[in-house]
Amino acid sequence: MSHYLYYALTLGVYFFVYCLLGLGYNLQYGLAGINNVANYSFVAFGAYLAAVTTLGPSNSLVQSYILGTSIAWPLPLLVGAAAGALTSLVLGFIFLLRLRHQYQAIVTLVVAQVIWLLVGNNPGLFNGYNGLAGVPQPLESVVNLAPVPYEAFFVGITALCALLGFAFMRRVVRSPLGRVLRAIREDESVASCFGRNVFWAQMSAFIVAGTMAGLAGGLLVEYLGAWSPSGWSPYEGFVVIAALIIGGTANNIGAALGAFIVPVAIYELTGFIPPFGPVNAQTIDAFRWIAIGIIVLLFLWFRPQGVLPEPRRRFRLVDRILVGQEPIPGKGLFLSQKMHGSDATSVVTDETK
Amino acid sequence: MSIFVASLGFGLVTSAILALAALGFTLQAGMTNVVNLAYGDMMTAGAFAALVGQSALRLSLWPALVFGGVIVALLSFVTNRLVIRPFVARGTKSFQMIIVTFALGIILQYVIVMKWGENFYAYRGLSLSLFKWGSFELSYEQLTIVIMSVLLLGGFHVLVRYSRMGRALRAMADDKQLARACGVNVARLTDIVWLISGALAGVSGVALAINAGSFNEIFGANFMLIVVAAAILGGAGEPNGAMVGAVVVGFAMEVSTVWIAGSYSEVVALILLIVAVLVRPQGLVAGRGKWVLAQ
Numbered sequence: 001m002s003h004y005l006y007y008a009l010t011l012g013v014y015f016f017v018y019c020l021l022g023l024g025y026n027l028q029y030g031l032a033g034i035n036n037v038a039n040y041s042f043v044a045f046g047a048y049l050a051a052v053t054t055l056g057p058s059n060s061l062v063q064s065y066i067l068g069t070s071i072a073w074p075l076p077l078l079v080g081a082a083a084g085a086l087t088s089l090v091l092g093f094i095f096l097l098r099l100r101h102q103y104q105a106i107v108t109l110v111v112a113q114v115i116w117l118l119v120g121n122n123p124g125l126f127n128g129y130n131g132l133a134g135v136p137q138p139l140e141s142v143v144n145l146a147p148v149p150y151e152a153f154f155v156g157i158t159a160l161c162a163l164l165g166f167a168f169m170r171r172v173v174r175s176p177l178g179r180v181l182r183a184i185r186e187d188e189s190v191a192s193c194f195g196r197n198v199f200w201a202q203m204s205a206f207i208v209a210g211t212m213a214g215l216a217g218g219l220l221v222e223y224l225g226a227w228s229p230s231g232w233s234p235y236e237g238f239v240v241i242a243a244l245i246i247g248g249t250a251n252n253i254g255a256a257l258g259a260f261i262v263p264v265a266i267y268e269l270t271g272f273i274p275p276f277g278p279v280n281a282q283t284i285d286a287f288r289w290i291a292i293g294i295i296v297l298l299f300l301w302f303r304p305q306g307v308l309p310e311p312r313r314r315f316r317l318v319d320r321i322l323v324g325q326e327p328i329p330g331k332g333l334f335l336s337q338k339m340h341g342s343d344a345t346s347v348v349t350d351e352t353k
Numbered sequence: 354m355s356i357f358v359a360s361l362g363f364g365l366v367t368s369a370i371l372a373l374a375a376l377g378f379t380l381q382a383g384m385t386n387v388v389n390l391a392y393g394d395m396m397t398a399g400a401f402a403a404l405v406g407q408s409a410l411r412l413s414l415w416p417a418l419v420f421g422g423v424i425v426a427l428l429s430f431v432t433n434r435l436v437i438r439p440f441v442a443r444g445t446k447s448f449q450m451i452i453v454t455f456a457l458g459i460i461l462q463y464v465i466v467m468k469w470g471e472n473f474y475a476y477r478g479l480s481l482s483l484f485k486w487g488s489f490e491l492s493y494e495q496l497t498i499v500i501m502s503v504l505l506l507g508g509f510h511v512l513v514r515y516s517r518m519g520r521a522l523r524a525m526a527d528d529k530q531l532a533r534a535c536g537v538n539v540a541r542l543t544d545i546v547w548l549i550s551g552a553l554a555g556v557s558g559v560a561l562a563i564n565a566g567s568f569n570e571i572f573g574a575n576f577m578l579i580v581v582a583a584a585i586l587g588g589a590g591e592p593n594g595a596m597v598g599a600v601v602v603g604f605a606m607e608v609s610t611v612w613i614a615g616s617y618s619e620v621v622a623l624i625l626l627i628v629a630v631l632v633r634p635q636g637l638v639a640g641r642g643k644w645v646l647a648q
Contacts, residue, residue: 029448035447035448035451037451037455094627094631098631098634099630099631101447101448102388102447102448102451103585103630103634105388105447105448105451106388106581106585106630107626107627107630109390109578110578110581110582110623110626110627111627113578113619113623114620114623114624114627117616117617117619117620117623118620121614121616121617121620234455235459238455238456238459241452241455242456245452282466282470282471283466283467285463285466286463286464286466286467287463287467289459289460289462289463290459290460290463290464290467292456292459293456293457293459293460293463294456294460296452296453296456297436297453297456297457297460300440300445300449300452300453300456301439301440304445304449
């Protein structure tokens with residue numbers, strides 16, 4: 001029985017960590033319209049920094065890394081989050097100043113690959129391709145619990161972080177910054193014509209997303225106890241993108257739903273396929289990825305807005321000023337209907353025939 | 354000095370393979386405005402198709418290469434008809450198109466894993482003899498790849514420059530609507546572009562596998578960003594630019610190994626790409642003076 005409970009708690013940890021990742025990605029892609037394909041390098045930096053600040057000084061006989069210290073528990077998480085923020089700030093100058101559309105997407109992918117290669121090829125940095133191992137779990141000796149209750153304790157930590165992230169994102173979406181970001185996503189030049197600083201608005205979204213990714217990385221490494229380049233690749237990032245597309249772009253609850261559907265339901269439940277005949281662990285893993293790919297394609301075709309689409313926003317003041325009447329309850333006005341994010345549904349280009 | 358000359362030889366081979374691959378990638382990007390992240394996995398598919406040609410059809414090395422090219426040309430054609438074209442026709446946004454091709458690449462890669470697993474394979478019939486000219490030495494396979502690449506690229510250049518279809522292709526790349534108004538069958542040409550670029554992906558995938566000696570399910574995907582670097586450095590959507598970019602990237606990667614570790618040669622290529630995109634986004638050969646991809 002406790003096996004099942006332990007497994008369910010494991011899924012809980014993944015769910016909340018991916019919630020955090022999905023919320024951050026929702027902010028940068030769903031709201032701000034930043035085409036970042038390689039969201040996982042921020043997770044990696046968060047994880048590495050949280051690991052080296054927990055592990056203590058580097059012992060080059062076992063594994064070598066920089067900045068080895070050992071600080072009290074919640075601090076490594078904060079260091080991880082700060083690492084994500086700092087990485088975002090630096091990379092934001094590359095990604096956000098001039099690059100748009102496909103170029104932006106390609107360069108994010110390329111920069112992530114450069115980081116991956118540099119980390120892997122420099123054993124002095126974070127122990128190269130072998131990665132860091134033996135990261136102790138937080139407060140293990142303090143709370144002193146058996147495995148299952150400790151697992152529950154860890155789920156509690158991740159849930160707390162995810163809830164904080166959720167509350168924060170809820171505020172951001174409704175804030176003036178959220179409005180500016182949505183405006184930039186819909187039409188950048190209109191936003192800048194109205195005096196908004198497009199670069200810094202996107203940059204702030206990018207930094208917040210990086211912070212959340214760094215925090216998620218810190219949680220992941222404290223949970224897994226190890227982190228190496230083989231564990232972070234564009235494919236891991238694709239899981240986050242897939243989760244957001246399926247759950248619902250630009251919808252925070254959709255991001256959480258996607259974190260449940262893709263990394264937990266599809267990824268973990270396919271593990272229950274019993275091995276038979278030609279099916280082994282490798283083919284099940286392959287099948288899992290194929291399933292995620294096909295589901296993403298189906299969603300992009302049949303429901304590109306995701307299970308939970310972006311909530312329609314109505315601006316009473318705009319309706320009153322520009323149309324001269326109050327919106328009809330339940331029906332709204334043409335104008336306020338046009339204001340909500342129209343996302344890849346009806347634009348027909350000349351490619352049709 | 355001899356290391357330098359030898360690295361020039363490897364640079365020549367890498368450039369030759371890269372030019373074929375980058376030409377296919379840039380054709381797709383320029384003619385259909387799709388950045389195809391599945392391109393690397395299509396190269397892998399070509400390598401495995403050639404493997405099937407060798408084992409099931411008893412083909413020798415070079416016919417197997419042609420077989421790989423043909424199979425991937427068909428695969429690329431079908432992918433375009435079934436997935437890419439419907440999405441483009443619907444006006445899917447550029448980033449979502451990238452996710453579509455990313456998903457296609459993952460599906461393709463793991464279909465290969467299901468059949469062949471995560472193992473390394475090699476072709477039969479690789480000779481180990483070397484062609485030597487001073488300290489410049491290449492295997493006969495590498496030499497054949499270089500000659501084949503030059504012939505294919507030359508043939509493509511003649512096709513685009515002097516044939517009626519080539520004129521239509523150039524017209525389509527410049528202005529799709531105007532081309533259609535002048536009676537160019539854009540849908541048919543798009544099919545042809547996907548056939549050609551698929552064939553180039555397949556052939557370059559097999560050539561890359563021959564050059565590397567062995568290949569696995571991910572080697573094409575690992576090579577893809579270098580292909581993208583060559584294509585964008587030359588000017589996205591510019592066939593001649595892809596060749597120039599391939600030569601620059603290929604030689605930069607191999608010659609850099611004289612001074613820095615070989616594991617960094619990919620970093621060299623990628624940093625070239627980042628600098629190029631930031632400093633000269635229109636590419637080295639900027640034919641039409643506009644961002645073909647930026648829409």
